[in-house]
Amino acid sequence: MLENFIYISDMIGVIACAISGVLVATRLRMDPFGITVLAGVTGIGGGTLRDMMMGATPVFWIVDNTYIYVIITTAIISVYWLHRIHRFPAYLLPLLDAFGLAIFTIIGAQKALMLGFSGPVAIVMGCITGVVGGMIRDILSGQIPFVLQKEIYATASILGAALYVICNYFGFGQIVAMVIAMAGTLSLRVSAIYWHLSLPVFSDDREA
Amino acid sequence: MLENFIYISDMIGVIACAISGVLVATRLRMDPFGITVLAGVTGIGGGTLRDMMMGATPVFWIVDNTYIYVIITTAIISVYWLHRIHRFPAYLLPLLDAFGLAIFTIIGAQKALMLGFSGPVAIVMGCITGVVGGMIRDILSGQIPFVLQKEIYATASILGAALYVICNYFGFGQIVAMVIAMAGTLSLRVSAIYWHLSLPVFSDDREA
Amino acid sequence: MLENFIYISDMIGVIACAISGVLVATRLRMDPFGITVLAGVTGIGGGTLRDMMMGATPVFWIVDNTYIYVIITTAIISVYWLHRIHRFPAYLLPLLDAFGLAIFTIIGAQKALMLGFSGPVAIVMGCITGVVGGMIRDILSGQIPFVLQKEIYATASILGAALYVICNYFGFGQIVAMVIAMAGTLSLRVSAIYWHLSLPVFSDDREA
Numbered sequence: 001m002l003e004n005f006i007y008i009s010d011m012i013g014v015i016a017c018a019i020s021g022v023l024v025a026t027r028l029r030m031d032p033f034g035i036t037v038l039a040g041v042t043g044i045g046g047g048t049l050r051d052m053m054m055g056a057t058p059v060f061w062i063v064d065n066t067y068i069y070v071i072i073t074t075a076i077i078s079v080y081w082l083h084r085i086h087r088f089p090a091y092l093l094p095l096l097d098a099f100g101l102a103i104f105t106i107i108g109a110q111k112a113l114m115l116g117f118s119g120p121v122a123i124v125m126g127c128i129t130g131v132v133g134g135m136i137r138d139i140l141s142g143q144i145p146f147v148l149q150k151e152i153y154a155t156a157s158i159l160g161a162a163l164y165v166i167c168n169y170f171g172f173g174q175i176v177a178m179v180i181a182m183a184g185t186l187s188l189r190v191s192a193i194y195w196h197l198s199l200p201v202f203s204d205d206r207e208a
Numbered sequence: 209m210l211e212n213f214i215y216i217s218d219m220i221g222v223i224a225c226a227i228s229g230v231l232v233a234t235r236l237r238m239d240p241f242g243i244t245v246l247a248g249v250t251g252i253g254g255g256t257l258r259d260m261m262m263g264a265t266p267v268f269w270i271v272d273n274t275y276i277y278v279i280i281t282t283a284i285i286s287v288y289w290l291h292r293i294h295r296f297p298a299y300l301l302p303l304l305d306a307f308g309l310a311i312f313t314i315i316g317a318q319k320a321l322m323l324g325f326s327g328p329v330a331i332v333m334g335c336i337t338g339v340v341g342g343m344i345r346d347i348l349s350g351q352i353p354f355v356l357q358k359e360i361y362a363t364a365s366i367l368g369a370a371l372y373v374i375c376n377y378f379g380f381g382q383i384v385a386m387v388i389a390m391a392g393t394l395s396l397r398v399s400a401i402y403w404h405l406s407l408p409v410f411s412d413d414r415e416a
Numbered sequence: 417m418l419e420n421f422i423y424i425s426d427m428i429g430v431i432a433c434a435i436s437g438v439l440v441a442t443r444l445r446m447d448p449f450g451i452t453v454l455a456g457v458t459g460i461g462g463g464t465l466r467d468m469m470m471g472a473t474p475v476f477w478i479v480d481n482t483y484i485y486v487i488i489t490t491a492i493i494s495v496y497w498l499h500r501i502h503r504f505p506a507y508l509l510p511l512l513d514a515f516g517l518a519i520f521t522i523i524g525a526q527k528a529l530m531l532g533f534s535g536p537v538a539i540v541m542g543c544i545t546g547v548v549g550g551m552i553r554d555i556l557s558g559q560i561p562f563v564l565q566k567e568i569y570a571t572a573s574i575l576g577a578a579l580y581v582i583c584n585y586f587g588f589g590q591i592v593a594m595v596i597a598m599a600g601t602l603s604l605r606v607s608a609i610y611w612h613l614s615l616p617v618f619s620d621d622r623e624a
Binding site: 052053054055057117118120121124127131135139143144145147148149152153154155 | 447452464
Binding site: 233236237238239240241242244245246248256260263265266267270273276277347348349350 | 468469470471473533534536537540543547551555559560561563564565568569570571574
């Protein structure tokens, strides 16, 4: 039951991130194979770095090839679908990103706790799993990563992972804790997109 | 015999990629040590990521220091040679890149199969080994990676790796399978360079 | 004694690099959590890649969470302090970077030798530990990495690591060897900053 919940959530996250990769790839006028590469990087980049850091190698998608098939299928369907519709709404990319962020953050934190690492490590691992895929996608496409610029992005990931670790500490059921933390991360990030919320920034403009 | 073939091919790939790193580094007006760093990243970056993902650590060039010496020697000779000639042909960089792509793709796929991983994983590992070195080189030098823009690049890598896996599946001798797949990858990529072949691109220009 | 020396040096390096990450992050007008992410990447990025390559996983900061706390504390204090002062000197960033470079290079080389790897591997690992954190920081913030452009940067790292390996080979005490090599790296880099020293560059401008 728990395993199924994690597995299905993870697949939803991979699909959401892979589509976001396809969206960015089409802007760069990539060919179908390049699109699949960018979809893959976005979909499994964060979890790959997480597993390499924790020494959980071979990394997850080498062990379970389903991830590869899901990414290829997602890339093909998305390309076909993008080709059909004449415009897609501007909020689609940040929204897909928000889903990926919420799901991957909590799954990353869960995996770290499950492997016996501490709460702080689980929060960092959650954050890495959540943001790195999109970060690599943005770097590859020549942009300053989304995560480092947009309102309440790393913030949502860190707070969401912390919420999961706290729920876990207080003995919540695993699935309950994950749903609460995913919902918290997602609503925080989506609210930030919708109302353009942001934390105060600290700039050194004065240095000029 | 097989081991020798793989080892010599790998060294040719490292040399080709290291020279391509030197070419890019001189454009950025780097000093000799910076040039060596970029040569090294391009020459062994892809295989390093492959080994880390598969858990084959310490990575190959830590185990066999010859790679380090080959890169340093290549960097020194290339710098000297570039300094001597007054211009080098514009097709040199893509051609070196094509050699590295063909060799590294098949060697990466071969290593994955040899370690007992599945065909799809071998294809992905081949692609990672083939394209990541050049990708990091381009990112470090502030460009959108070649691989994500140029005609039939990721495509040649993926199809070449698939060709190798298929030849292997049908019981071809290892060296025969590798030569066929390397030749296939190289000719596909070189043809694409020569005739400016490309697959249809999918762009969301309409979104505007 | 040796362990304490390494640990304290490492922490000083992490703090110096984390502050440099905060400086860059404030220029990009990041929020506090984004700043912490960039501080962390700069502070522990190099050592993380080193450990993953050598197979020394889980990486060091997963095993010893002190690194996470030090980075968070450094980020908070730096942000507060940057917010208070009205301008900070232009040489602060390169100077912090030079400290991180000197300390991390030698610590990386030391760890590689301690794990039984060869001298050349230790030099490469030292260089990776020294330069990669700042490299990722610069890429994430959309700049061509400092290390690939600035005078005697990779050079100082490589020569410093080589100096350490040589001192070690000739039987110098560990701490003495580390202090000599750190001082050598730091003075080489600081001299280069101060007098704008650089090695001759090789450029292919003639290719035009």
